[in-house]
Amino acid sequence: MKLSILLTALATAIALPASAEESVKIGVILPMSGPFANYGKQIENGIRLYMKQQGDKVAGKKIELLLRDDTGPAPEVTKRHAQELIVKDKVDILAGFGLTPNGLAAAPLATEAKKPMIIMNAATSIITTKSPYIARLSFTLPQVTAPMATWAAKNGIRKVYTLVSDYGPGHDAEGQFKKTFSAAGGQIVGEVRVPLKSPDFSPYLQRIKDSQPEAVFIFLPAGEQGVAFMKGFVERGLDKAGIKLIATGDVTDDDVIEAMGDSALGVITSHHYSAAHDSALNKAFVKGYAEIDAKMRPNFMAVAGYDGMAAIYGALKKTNGSTDGDKIMAALKGMKLDSPRGPIMIDPETRDIVQNVYIRRVQKVDGKLYNVEFDKLEAVKDPGK
Ligand code: PHB
Secondary structure: HHHHHHHHHHHHHHHHHHHHHEEEEEEEEEOOOOOOOHHHHHHHHHHHHHHHOOEEEEOEEEEEEEEEEEOOOOOOOHHHHHHHHOOOOOOOOEEOOOOHHHHHHHHHHHHHHOOOOEEOOOOOHHHHOOOEEEEEEOOOOHHHHHHHHHHHHHOOEEEEEEEEEHHHHHHHHHHHHHHHHHHHHOOOEEOOOOEEOOOOOHHHHHEEEEEEEOEEEEEOOOOOOHHHHHHHHHHHHOOOOOEEEEEEEEOOOOOHHHHHHHHHHHEEEOOOOOOOOHHHHHHHHHHHHHHOOOOOOHHHHHHHHHHHHHHHHHHHHOOOOOOOHHHHHHHHHEEEEEOOOOOEEEEOOOOOEEEEEEEEEEEEEOOOOEEEEEEEEEHHHHHHH
């Protein structure tokens, strides 16, 4: 009698989770509409390319994506989606996060539910410190900014004006640029923060021109803002006044670089990915991406979506398909991957990405504008921690 009850209980216990465990559910939260919709499209395409190449099964389980639109910088919307994905849809992993405020909003939920949270763009340094369940496969602003400041100082630039977007990533870029550039003997002659939403650059551009710096260093979130800045830079004659433009690669992003036109030629930036990166893996990535979406060129967000999936697949292989949050995190720590951007590693201490940072110049390749890499710093850790 007792044995039969035990056996029935055991059978139910095995049967229920077994059917539920056939799939691994990944809740992906991204901006799919509004002014940042391209972030979502790029990351989604990167995710889909990885799944197309590797199949949708790993460690015997089917990978299931549940995609939600956060509409742009909207922490409340992100929080609601994360909550529903965890409680109602019972996802095993959270992923995506195009913008810093949204990543920060979801962090406490990941901690509470012990769900791994894979960051595929949001790049403010502090994000990974907000939950032990976060791992980042994108980059951090201090990580890409420090090499730009070093390059500027080494190449005879002494006086710089900084202009950044007034939120987490901009503050990180401004702080790191000042720190590294000043330590190398450079001087900051002015600084300004512009609103995240639809900034009008004209008054700032005039002020920058009047203060006669040798260069202006900028961080703006990837997209139309960079195009608008570049247009104003030329219209107001900053280029003719001999002022150089240096930036993180967000500004000359592969997604918008063609829209900048020839005025972008010669701009120097530092970043971790260019569609022009010269490797066999990247050539295959760019080719595969075109088959997913012929209208777009992959940018740094697409590669983070792709690598984010590679990390999830790699972790599930190591855990033999277990989706236990602590086991997945243990598998992610110290993980090394060959990415289309070059070798990458998840720092076992910070769960942040360690990667090469490249110095690039905007040039024409086969008649199209690209960020052509000409120098690199290897295995750069986030200096913001
Ligand atoms: C961010 O919100 O963290 C962010 C957005 C766009 C970028 C970089 C960082 O280009």
